[in-house]
Amino acid sequence: MEPVIEIRGLSKEFRVGFWQRRILVLHPLNLTVYRGEIFGYLGPNGAGKTTTLKLLTGLILPTAGSARLLGQDLAEVGTKRHIGFLPENPYFYEYLTGRELLDLCGRLFGLRAPVRLERIASLLHLTQMDEAADRQLRKYSKGMLQRLGLAQALINDPQLVILDEPMSGLDPLGRKAMRDTILHLKNEGRTIFFSTHILSDVEMLCDRVGILVNGRLQDVGRLDAILTTRVESIEMTLEQVPPALLAALGPLAQGSVFQQAGRVLVRLPDEARLNQALRLSLESGARVLSVAPQRMTLEEHFIREVQGATP
Amino acid sequence: MRVWAIAVNTFREAARDRILYSILAFAILLIGASVILAGLSIGQESKIVKDLGLAASSLFGAFIAIFLGIGLVFKEIERRTVYVIISKPIHRVQFLFGKYIGLVLTLLVTVGVMALLVVTLGWLVDGHWSPGLLLAAGFDFLALMIVTAVALLFSTFSTPTLSAIFTLGVFVIGRLSGDVRLFAEQFAGPGVGQAVFAIYLVIPDLARFQIGSQVIHGLPLAPADLGQSAVYGVGYILMLLLLAVAIFQRRDFK
Numbered sequence: 001m002e003p004v005i006e007i008r009g010l011s012k013e014f015r016v017g018f019w020q021r022r023i024l025v026l027h028p029l030n031l032t033v034y035r036g037e038i039f040g041y042l043g044p045n046g047a048g049k050t051t052t053l054k055l056l057t058g059l060i061l062p063t064a065g066s067a068r069l070l071g072q073d074l075a076e077v078g079t080k081r082h083i084g085f086l087p088e089n090p091y092f093y094e095y096l097t098g099r100e101l102l103d104l105c106g107r108l109f110g111l112r113a114p115v116r117l118e119r120i121a122s123l124l125h126l127t128q129m130d131e132a133a134d135r136q137l138r139k140y141s142k143g144m145l146q147r148l149g150l151a152q153a154l155i156n157d158p159q160l161v162i163l164d165e166p167m168s169g170l171d172p173l174g175r176k177a178m179r180d181t182i183l184h185l186k187n188e189g190r191t192i193f194f195s196t197h198i199l200s201d202v203e204m205l206c207d208r209v210g211i212l213v214n215g216r217l218q219d220v221g222r223l224d225a226i227l228t229t230r231v232e233s234i235e236m237t238l239e240q241v242p243p244a245l246l247a248a249l250g251p252l253a254q255g256s257v258f259q260q261a262g263r264v265l266v267r268l269p270d271e272a273r274l275n276q277a278l279r280l281s282l283e284s285g286a287r288v289l290s291v292a293p294q295r296m297t298l299e300e301h302f303i304r305e306v307q308g309a310t311p
Numbered sequence: 312m313r314v315w316a317i318a319v320n321t322f323r324e325a326a327r328d329r330i331l332y333s334i335l336a337f338a339i340l341l342i343g344a345s346v347i348l349a350g351l352s353i354g355q356e357s358k359i360v361k362d363l364g365l366a367a368s369s370l371f372g373a374f375i376a377i378f379l380g381i382g383l384v385f386k387e388i389e390r391r392t393v394y395v396i397i398s399k400p401i402h403r404v405q406f407l408f409g410k411y412i413g414l415v416l417t418l419l420v421t422v423g424v425m426a427l428l429v430v431t432l433g434w435l436v437d438g439h440w441s442p443g444l445l446l447a448a449g450f451d452f453l454a455l456m457i458v459t460a461v462a463l464l465f466s467t468f469s470t471p472t473l474s475a476i477f478t479l480g481v482f483v484i485g486r487l488s489g490d491v492r493l494f495a496e497q498f499a500g501p502g503v504g505q506a507v508f509a510i511y512l513v514i515p516d517l518a519r520f521q522i523g524s525q526v527i528h529g530l531p532l533a534p535a536d537l538g539q540s541a542v543y544g545v546g547y548i549l550m551l552l553l554l555a556v557a558i559f560q561r562r563d564f565k
Contacts, residue, residue, distance in 0.1 A: 014565070057398035060563040077400050085398040091391040093320065095327040107316035108399040152395060 004160050004191040005033040005056070009065035012051050026051050027216045028065055033193055033208075035159075038186050040202040040223075041195040043212035044306055049195035050088055052212070053164045056193075057085045070159060081109065084158035088165045088195075090149035094138035098129055098148050101137065102155055109156040116155075123151040126181070143174045150181060161185055163194035167201050179205060199298045209298075211305050218305045223298070232296050234274050237289040238264045238281055245284040252277050263289070313401045314409040321413020325379055334378075335421055338371035342428050349436065357437035358527055364429030365447055365523040372422045372455045373482055379417065380462025381474035383410045384559065393564055404556050407463070411552060414459050422452050443526040450537070453544040454520035458482050460551035461515070467558045484510070485517035515547050 012026040026048045033039045043049045054060045056067060058080065072079040092101050099120060106116035124130045127147040132140065140148065146169065153161060166182070167175045175198075182192055182205055196202060202209055203223065210220040219226065233254055238245075241264045249257055249266050252273045258265040268274045274291070281288055325331050345363035349356040384407070387393040396406060426448035434440055461481050465474035484491060488511055495507035519540045525532055 014563075054394075054564065057394075059394055059397055060565065061561070077402050080398065080400040083398075085395075087391065087394040087398070090395065092395060093324065093392055095324055096320075100323075104316055104320055105395070105399065108313055108396065108401050110312060110400075149395075 001034040003032045003068075004035050004037075004070055005031065005039075005193060006068045007031040007052075007056075007065070008067065010052070010055055010062050010067050011064045012048075012055060012060065013063040025215050026055070029217055031210060031217060031220065033191060035191055036186065036189060037207045038182060038192045038205050039194070040206035040209040041193065041212065042197065042199070042202060042209055042302060043195070044197060047212045048215040049212055050164055051215075053085075053162055053193075053195055056162060057083070081156065082159045084153035084156060084161045086146075086149045086153040086161075086163045086166055089142075089169065090145055090152075092137050092145065092148070092152075095136060097134050097136055098124070098140070098144075098151075099133040101148065102152055105152045105155045111156070119155055119157070123154055126154075127151045128177070142169050143171065146170060146174065146178070150178070154185075158190065160191045160193065163192065165196055166194055167196060167198050175201065199302060203298050211302065213306050218308075226301060227296055227298060231293045232300075233294045234268045234271070235290075235292045235294055236266045236268060236274065236277060236281075237291075238266070239287040239289055241281075241286045242284050245280060245286055248280050248284075249277055267294070314405045314412065317396070317401075317406055317409025318412035318416060321383070321410050322416045325414065325417040328379075330378070331375065331417070331421065334371055334374055335424065338367055338421075338425055339428060341367045341371075342425060342432065346432060346436065357433055360436050361429060361433045361441070361444060361527045362523065364425075364432060365444065365451070365527075368422060368425035368429060368448060369451045369455075369521075369523075371425065372418060372451065373458055375421055376414070376418055376455045376459040377462055377475060377478045377482065379414055380459045381466050381471045381478060383414060383463050384466040384555075385469070385471055385474070388562075388564055391564075397564065403559050407467075407556055407559050408552065411460065411463055414463075415456055418452065418455055418459065422448065422455065441526070444523075447523040447526045450520040450522050450540065453541065454485075454515075454517045457485075457515045457517065457544060457547055457551070460548045460555070464551050464555040464558075467555045467562070481514055482517065485515045486521070487518065488514060488516040489518045516543070520544065 007029050009028040009030060010026065011024065011028045013022050013024050015022055029052065041049055041052065051060070055062050056069065056074065058074070058077075062074075067074040069079050070082055093104075096104065102120045102123065103116055106119060111119070124133050127150055129144065129147055129151060132144055137145065137148070146166070150163075150166070153163070163182075166178050170178060179201060182194070185192055206223055208220065208222050209226070211218045239262060246257065246259075246264065249264075252266070252268060254267045254269040266277060268277055278288065278291070342364045345360050345367070348363065349359040352359055387396070387410075393406075397403065426445060429448070430441065430444050433444060458478065458481070462474060462478045465477050469477070491507060491511045491514075495504045495511055522532060522537075524530075
């Protein structure tokens with residue numbers, strides 16, 4: 001597989017306060033993202049996600065280490081020619097109209113007028129911004145700004161798209177549209193690297209994820225490998241449970257047995273106990289409504305990683 | 312092309328800002344009012360119109376240079392609009408030069424309007440054209456370009472309030488640079504004299520661009536002096552811009 005992002009020992013130190021105290025916000029980071037992937041860069045607020053993305057787009061300069069994007073060194077300005085970037089909560093010149101902003105971005109990529117016209121028209125259509133295109137940005141809603149931000153990130157037909165919190169502040173419809181667009185971009189053969197703390201989006205979209213906590217990369221891998229390695233527990237739902245069965249299930253269950261509206265929910269730690277519980281239930285004449293293995297969700301994994309890293 | 316794109320955008324920002332029009336309206340009002348004032352003098356009408364007109368144009372031009380200049384870079388970083396620009400394949404130098412050229416274009420239009428108004432009023436009052444006024448306005452414009460570069464330089468590392476104070480200080484001292492030099496040479500003690508002379512050398516000598524009174528009173532102007540002033544102005548601007556670039560290159564946009 002062809003690497004699109006190769007980060008080697010990239011780190012960033014900020015100096016803060018009157019005494020210019022040094023704070024290492026990103027510990028030396030090693031990470032490779034391959035062509036055609038959707039890579040989710042996860043982490044709690046303040047983990048260093050945005051710092052990494054700003055390093056990759058040249059907004060801040062690394063303290064140490066290097067990175068190659070699409071085979072070219074980060075420090076070269078020409079590297080950015082095939083990269084699209086959507087900043088977090090994008091801020092644009094509010095005195096411009098949407099169309100003018102896209103035109104400005106196209107000019108910064110050195111695109112010729114006919115190419116710009118054609119791209120702007122198709123991107124306005126893709127992001128459903130045709131109607132608002134000639135309104136000043138000060139009159140845009142947050143969702144519209146985010147959509148325009150995506151459009152400007154795609155004006156150069158990029159091979160690599162870097163998105164900083166693309167779903168933040170969007171309503172459910174907006175988030176779905178953003179997800180659909182990201183998948184659409186992947187289908188066109190582009191590589192997408194995006195940061196987020198909204199885990200459900202990651203579960204739906206990402207091929208691989210990296211989890212960043214306190215400026216350190218804790219875990220990188222395929223989502224299915226991270227999440228489906230083992231069954232955490234098995235949940236069984238029953239109806240018409242006689243009191244004797246209820247008493248018998250108690251010792252088998254992991255934690256307590258839940259009762260609600262005539263139904264009973266038992267969580268069992270392994271298959272052996274499940275078989276035992278099933279046999280007892282069938283013998284006592286209870287109805288088994290469902291048996292469902294519970295795998296670790298990304299959320300649980302995430303919380304475990306974050307708690308493990310936080311002293 | 313990239314520098315031009317940034318310049319056009321900067322010009323557009325100023326052109327869509329109401330503040331610019333308020334300053335311009337006020338300046339035009341003042342220049343117009345000079346006609347009334349001229350009516351109070353006898354035989355000196357056209358001189359007063361031209362003198363006041365040029366002074367007003369220079370003063371309001373400086374207002375625009377300072378108050379738009381101090382926000383040129385700072386505002387981009389503060390409002391995070393710089394993220395979208397710097398993440399594109401553009402050198403930071405190009406961005407900075409584009410911002411500068413954009414504001415200089417804005418000044419060119421506003422000062423141009425004011426200068427044409429002064430020339431027209433002068434013609435209405437005394438009945439003949441004085442193209443020398445345009446030359447005077449041109450040199451004044453060069454001084455404003457220096458002020459803009461000073462504001463841009465401060466804008467790369469300082470807040471607008473501090474930048475405004477510094478730039479205004481440079482503007483005032485620069486306009487009085489002849490007096491500063493005189494003070495250093497004649498009145499100050501030996502140690503103080505050297506210090507004041509150092510200030511005279513560092514602060515741009517804006518007084519040398521003020522040729523309005525010579526033009527208005529028909530005094531001779533030496534082409535060599537004018538050429539020297541032009542070279543001095545352009546050199547000073549380049550130096551300021553390079554300094555601004557050196558600072559801006561290393562800035563993190565946090």
